[in-house]
Amino acid sequence: MIESVNPDLHDALHTLGLRVTEPRLAVFEAVQSHPHADTETILDATRAALPSVSHQAVYDGLRTLAEAGLVRRIQPAGSLARYEVRVGDNHHHLVCQVCGRVEDIDCVVGEAPCLTPNDDHGFVVQQAEVTFWGTCADCAPDADRAADAGRTATDDRTTSAD
Amino acid sequence: MIESVNPDLHDALHTLGLRVTEPRLAVFEAVQSHPHADTETILDATRAALPSVSHQAVYDGLRTLAEAGLVRRIQPAGSLARYEVRVGDNHHHLVCQVCGRVEDIDCVVGEAPCLTPNDDHGFVVQQAEVTFWGTCADCAPDADRAADAGRTATDDRTTSAD
DNA sequence: CGTGTTATCCTGAATCAATCAAGATAAGCG
DNA sequence: CGCTTATCTTGATTGATTCAGGATAACACG
Numbered sequence: 233m234i235e236s237v238n239p240d241l242h243d244a245l246h247t248l249g250l251r252v253t254e255p256r257l258a259v260f261e262a263v264q265s266h267p268h269a270d271t272e273t274i275l276d277a278t279r280a281a282l283p284s285v286s287h288q289a290v291y292d293g294l295r296t297l298a299e300a301g302l303v304r305r306i307q308p309a310g311s312l313a314r315y316e317v318r319v320g321d322n323h324h325h326l327v328c329q330v331c332g333r334v335e336d337i338d339c340v341v342g343e344a345p346c347l348t349p350n351d352d353h354g355f356v357v358q359q360a361e362v363t364f365w366g367t368c369a370d371c372a373p374d375a376d377r378a379a380d381a382g383r384t385a386t387d388d389r390t391t392s393a394d
Numbered sequence: 395m396i397e398s399v400n401p402d403l404h405d406a407l408h409t410l411g412l413r414v415t416e417p418r419l420a421v422f423e424a425v426q427s428h429p430h431a432d433t434e435t436i437l438d439a440t441r442a443a444l445p446s447v448s449h450q451a452v453y454d455g456l457r458t459l460a461e462a463g464l465v466r467r468i469q470p471a472g473s474l475a476r477y478e479v480r481v482g483d484n485h486h487h488l489v490c491q492v493c494g495r496v497e498d499i500d501c502v503v504g505e506a507p508c509l510t511p512n513d514d515h516g517f518v519v520q521q522a523e524v525t526f527w528g529t530c531a532d533c534a535p536d537a538d539r540a541a542d543a544g545r546t547a548t549d550d551r552t553t554s555a556d
Numbered sequence: 557c558g559t560g561t562t563a564t565c566c567t568g569a570a571t572c573a574a575t576c577a578a579g580a581t582a583a584g585c586g
Numbered sequence: 587c588g589c590t591t592a593t594c595t596t597g598a599t600t601g602a603t604t605c606a607g608g609a610t611a612a613c614a615c616g
Contacts, residue, residue, distance in 0.1 A: 251563060251612050271602075286566050291603070296564095309469035312602070326517050335515040353497040354531035355488050361525045369516035413583050413592060433573075448595050453574070458593095474573070 241302065248300050258282040259293035263303050263315045268325075268334035270312040308334070308363055324362040330371035337364060403464065410462050420444040421455035425465050425477045430487075430496035432474040470496070470525055486524040492533035499526060 241260055245252050255278070262277035263269070269277070275290045294315055297303040304319045308327045314334060324337040349357065403422055407414050417440070424439035425431070431439070437452045456477055459465040466481045470489045476496060486499040511519065 253564065253612070255565070284566095288567085288604090289565055292564075305471065307469075307471035309467065309475075313471075324511075326511060326515055326519070328517065329520070335517070337511040337513065349486075349488060349499040349526050351499065352526075352528070353488055354534075355490065355497070355526070355528035356534060357488070357526050357528040358491070359527045361527060363523045363525070364511050364514075364517070364519050365521045365523060366514070366517035366519040372516075372518060415583070415593065417594070446595095450575090450596085451594050454593075 244300070244302055250296065250300060254282055255285050255289040256293045256297065258285060259290055260297060260302065260317070263294075263297075264317045267316050267318075267336075268306070268314045270314050272312075274315060306334070308332070324364070326364040326366060328368035328371055329365050330367055333368050333370070335368075337362075406462070406464055412458065412462060416444055417447050417451040418455045418459065420447060421452055422459060422464065422479070425456075425459075426479045429478050429480075429498075430468070430476045432476050434474075436477060468496070470494070486526070488526040488528060490530035490533055491527050492529055495530050495532070497530075499524075 238257065238260065241257065242252050245256065250256075258278045258281045259274065261281065262274045266273055266277050271291065271294065274294065275287060278285050278290050278293075294303065294305070294313075298305045298315070301319055303315050303317055305313055305315055306325060307313045308325070311327070311332050316336075318336065322338075326335045326337050327333070348360075400419065400422065403419065404414050407418065412418075420440045420443045421436065423443065424436045428435055428439050433453065433456065436456065437449060440447050440452050440455075456465065456467070456475075460467045460477070463481055465477050465479050467475055467477055468487060469475045470487070473489070473494050478498075480498065484500075488497045488499050489495070510522075
């Protein structure tokens with residue numbers, strides 16, 4: 233039922249010693265076609281291709297693919313887990329504080345060195361994750377309306393590395 | 395039972411039209427003395443000062459204080475909600491992927507401009523949050539042992555703005 | 557192409573942080 | 587000091603995620 237058998241994915245799973253199963257392929261395609269979708273959306277999308285797939289197989293597939301590095305799991309504070317297939321390409325996220333919508337930020341202005349902590353507290357740092365919090369265009373009108381009551385000069389504030 | 399009645403906190407609550415209650419003061423002090431603690435730890439710490447306080451009052455107090463901007467709620471992926479009293483001072487976090495321990499990073503090397511997205515997708519960006527993922531000193535031995543089996547040149551990789 | 561091993565999936569139940577609801581209490585104004 | 591109502595208490599509920607045991611099928615091997 234999976235029309236496009238992704239050869240790269242097949243090989244990647246195989247190389248990692250993981251079995252190539254229909255649920256896994258369907259879950260991967262669902263993530264691919266629904267970037268930043270939460271688990272329930274992935275579940276629905278997976279069932280569109282493989283109607284009989286179980287709830288558990290999708291959870292398990294997402295975890296396995298994430299651990300294999302084939303999908304990336306993100307979870308902005310207060311949000312459900314979300315998944316995407318873009319991995320290892322140095323991008324970050326922009327999250328709407330109103331509706332939770334997520335967009336990709338290909339890179340930040342500036343170079344990687346700016347993402348080095350000044351004191352690593354003895355940690356071995358493996359990754360720097362940047363999340364931009366804001367209000368998306370669709371939700372902006374609501375925010376404007378709500379803010380109209382108490383608009384002040386502080387609204388001029390835009391990005392701050394807070 | 396609250397030995398040190400924080401005058402600043404008292405005023406801040408009052409100015410915001412919020413009532414100054416023992417549970418709120420105790421919750422604030424618990425957060426202050428247990429940086430990055432999760433809700434259960436805050437609950438226990440609050441009860442050390444105010445034994446009869448309810449579960450709900452602590453949840454409510456944390457939410458109220460967070461909405462008032464008096465405490466900051468952070469929630470690294472896969473972790474429970476954590477709280478801290480440092481607000482508005484431009485700092486970020488370093489999270490251990492093994493034990494979940496959180497440390498503060500006062501600032502990143504480089505300037506705020508490096509934390510401006512290159513394409514805001516129509517969002518009004520209010521804040522940039524940086525989370526460094528790594529392994530803390532206490533957990534490092536475990537990681538070393540686990541990695542010994544398959545150590546490769548890629549282990550040289552340190553920070554990347556991934 | 558058969559066969560065996562076991563990773564993976566399915567069904568169904570459990571977990572548990574967090575939230576909701578309704579009545580009781582007390583903060584703070586006049 | 588008394589009134590209003592924000593806040594707290596008690597108790598139940600939600601809901602994403604995980605756990606468990608038996609059934610199925612991927613794939614290594616002969």
